[in-house]
Amino acid sequence: xxxxxxxxxxxxxxxxxxxxxxxxxxxxxGTLALRKTRFGEEPxxxxxxxxxxxxxxxxxxxxxxxxxxxxxxxADMNIESSS
Amino acid sequence: MIIVIGAGPAGLAAAEAASRNGxxxxxxxxxxxxxxxxxxxxxxxxxxxxxRADLLFAKVKSxxxxxxxxxxxxxSIERDGELIRVNYLQGGSESSLTAExxxxxxxxxxxxxxxxxxxxxxxxxxxxxxxxxxxxGILAGQSVVVAGTGPFLLPVxxxxxxxxxxxxxxxxxxxxxxxxxxxxxxxxxxxxFAELIYYAGLIRKYRMAPRFGxxxxxxDKGQVTITSVNSSFALKRKxxxxxxxxxxxxxxxxxxxxxxxxxxxxxxxxDVDGTTIFEVDGDQLSSQKNVWIxxxxxxxxxxxxxxxxxxxxxxxxxxxxxxSILRFARFRKQVFADAxxxxxxxxxxxxSWAEKSTTICRCEEVSLxxxxxxxxxxxxxxxxxxxxxxxxxxxxxQGRICSRNVxxxxxxxxxxxxxxxxxxxxxNRPIAAxxxxxxxxxxxx
Numbered sequence: 408x409x410x411x412x413x414x415x416x417x418x419x420x421x422x423x424x425x426x427x428x429x430x431x432x433x434x435x436x437g438t439l440a441l442r443k444t445r446f447g448e449e450p451x452x453x454x455x456x457x458x459x460x461x462x463x464x465x466x467x468x469x470x471x472x473x474x475x476x477x478x479x480x481x482a483d484m485n486i487e488s489s490s
Numbered sequence: 491m492i493i494v495i496g497a498g499p500a501g502l503a504a505a506e507a508a509s510r511n512g513x514x515x516x517x518x519x520x521x522x523x524x525x526x527x528x529x530x531x532x533x534x535x536x537x538x539x540x541x542r543a544d545l546l547f548a549k550v551k552s553x554x555x556x557x558x559x560x561x562x563x564x565x566s567i568e569r570d571g572e573l574i575r576v577n578y579l580q581g582g583s584e585s586s587l588t589a590e591x592x593x594x595x596x597x598x599x600x601x602x603x604x605x606x607x608x609x610x611x612x613x614x615x616x617x618x619x620x621x622x623x624x625x626x627g628i629l630a631g632q633s634v635v636v637a638g639t640g641p642f643l644l645p646v647x648x649x650x651x652x653x654x655x656x657x658x659x660x661x662x663x664x665x666x667x668x669x670x671x672x673x674x675x676x677x678x679x680x681x682x683f684a685e686l687i688y689y690a691g692l693i694r695k696y697r698m699a700p701r702f703g704x705x706x707x708x709x710d711k712g713q714v715t716i717t718s719v720n721s722s723f724a725l726k727r728k729x730x731x732x733x734x735x736x737x738x739x740x741x742x743x744x745x746x747x748x749x750x751x752x753x754x755x756x757x758x759x760x761d762v763d764g765t766t767i768f769e770v771d772g773d774q775l776s777s778q779k780n781v782w783i784x785x786x787x788x789x790x791x792x793x794x795x796x797x798x799x800x801x802x803x804x805x806x807x808x809x810x811x812x813x814s815i816l817r818f819a820r821f822r823k824q825v826f827a828d829a830x831x832x833x834x835x836x837x838x839x840x841x842s843w844a845e846k847s848t849t850i851c852r853c854e855e856v857s858l859x860x861x862x863x864x865x866x867x868x869x870x871x872x873x874x875x876x877x878x879x880x881x882x883x884x885x886x887x888q889g890r891i892c893s894r895n896v897x898x899x900x901x902x903x904x905x906x907x908x909x910x911x912x913x914x915x916x917x918n919r920p921i922a923a924x925x926x927x928x929x930x931x932x933x934x935x
Contacts, residue, residue: 426532431627432626450611452614455618457621460852460891477520
């Protein structure tokens with residue numbers, strides 16, 4: 408059993424295993440939409456899953472446009488949906 | 491030294507082969523584990539003949555002359571006299587490495603086609619469902635539809651079922667009879683029957699019922715619509731079925747990642763299936779001196795072919811002899827790869843699936859209606875002009891997902907065909923990964 412860690416996604420605590428990506432952890436917690444689009448404010452989630460499409464971008468500790476499918480979740484990270 | 495970029499089947503084989511005569515190799519990859527997309531794993535690799543992966547991993551890890559640099563994203567490559575400098579980001583800081591020789595094994599990603607709702611959460615590529623499962627141990631949803639075309643749908647559907655997902659539909663757009671077009675490919679690759687039997691067994695075990703000549707034509711808030719298509723992919727609207735599902739995983743073959751070779755200036759060409767790929771010689775050498783390319787970027791062909799191309803590239807770059815047995819093995823796999831392209835072509839009828847409001851460019855949220863308007867009212871006569879008017883392909887992904895589709899949509903609207911020049915131009919990107927300006931000014935450059 409891997410070590411469990413916790414971070415926040417839009418202010419809500421998310422638990423996951425160490426080594427899981429931010430996107431995997433959030434989706435596994437039951438939230439599919441990772442952000443809303445700039446113009447249409449449509450929900451988006453993971454699409455290519457391997458860092459090509461940039462659809463899953465989130466703000467990681469204040470840094471915008473980070474691909475949540477590639478970045479491993481770390482304890483106490485503060486993740487916000489891009490807007 | 492030889493730098494190998496990409497630690498999937500081609501890159502691993504290249505690094506291992508080059509290290510056989512003691513050549514110094516640096517193997518750079520963006521992931522935290524060896525294996526690339528195909529052999530993606532958490533603790534152990536699973537799936538058909540995964541023991542090949544374990545063998546290669548062990549050889550690469552134990553070779554004294556191979557340095558493995560993980561979690562490093564290459565963002566540019568430049569020439570420095572006779573040397574090649576590779577610039578990469580690792581853990582938020584920039585580093586670089588110089589070598590005499592470079593082997594690119596950058597792989598491919600799923601090709602996607604637009605349909606109403608393909609941008610909604612829950613719609614993803616088969617590769618994404620696979621990555622979530624194999625890389626992170628999670629199911630994208632409890633019930634899944636796997637659809638599109640090509641043999642990659644089989645490992646994805648069976649892998650999801652083995653992990654406990656309910657695969658409620660497996661839809662291949664083409665007829666299985668198309669394989670009869672390529673008897674020579676099957677005769678040269680009899681071992682492929684074993685692979686087919688392996689997947690057929692799993693499909694039976696999990697009671698999946700593969701259906702042919704059908705596509706996902708709509709996905710709307712958990713409701714998927716499956717529609718029959720004719721041989722050119724036009725929808726037969728009267729034959730549609732709608733039901734509830736958590737996830738639709740839809741893929742239409744693969745697009746190679748050409749970014750790094752494009753930056754180096756390697757010559758590209760258009761493959762028989764319209765995919766832009768790199769031109770290489772019999773030793774996998776590109777048009778650029780001391781730059782070899784192996785794997786999907788020289789033509790989509792799967793892991794078997796990538797392993798052989800990687801081995802040949804590695805041997806050539808380290809000045810070792812390449813046996814004629816190895817060259818013939820590659821030839822057999824190339825015949826099979828070409829047969830795959832003929833058996834699972836993406837037909838033009840897909841252009842009729844999208845509606846006016848359907849998103850075509852996901853990054854910049856450009857709809858089919860806006861692209862049609864740029865052609866009909868603004869006078870765009872080619873995809874480049876249509877892209878400038880609409881911003882399609884100008885978002886964060888730099889057109890990796892939509893540019894081929896936009897070119898083909900505009901060609902359809904203007905009743906032209908996409909020229910090879912246009913296909914090649916639309917696959918080139920100036921930088922490989924976003925980089926903060928602050929890092930560029932940081933001393934080294």
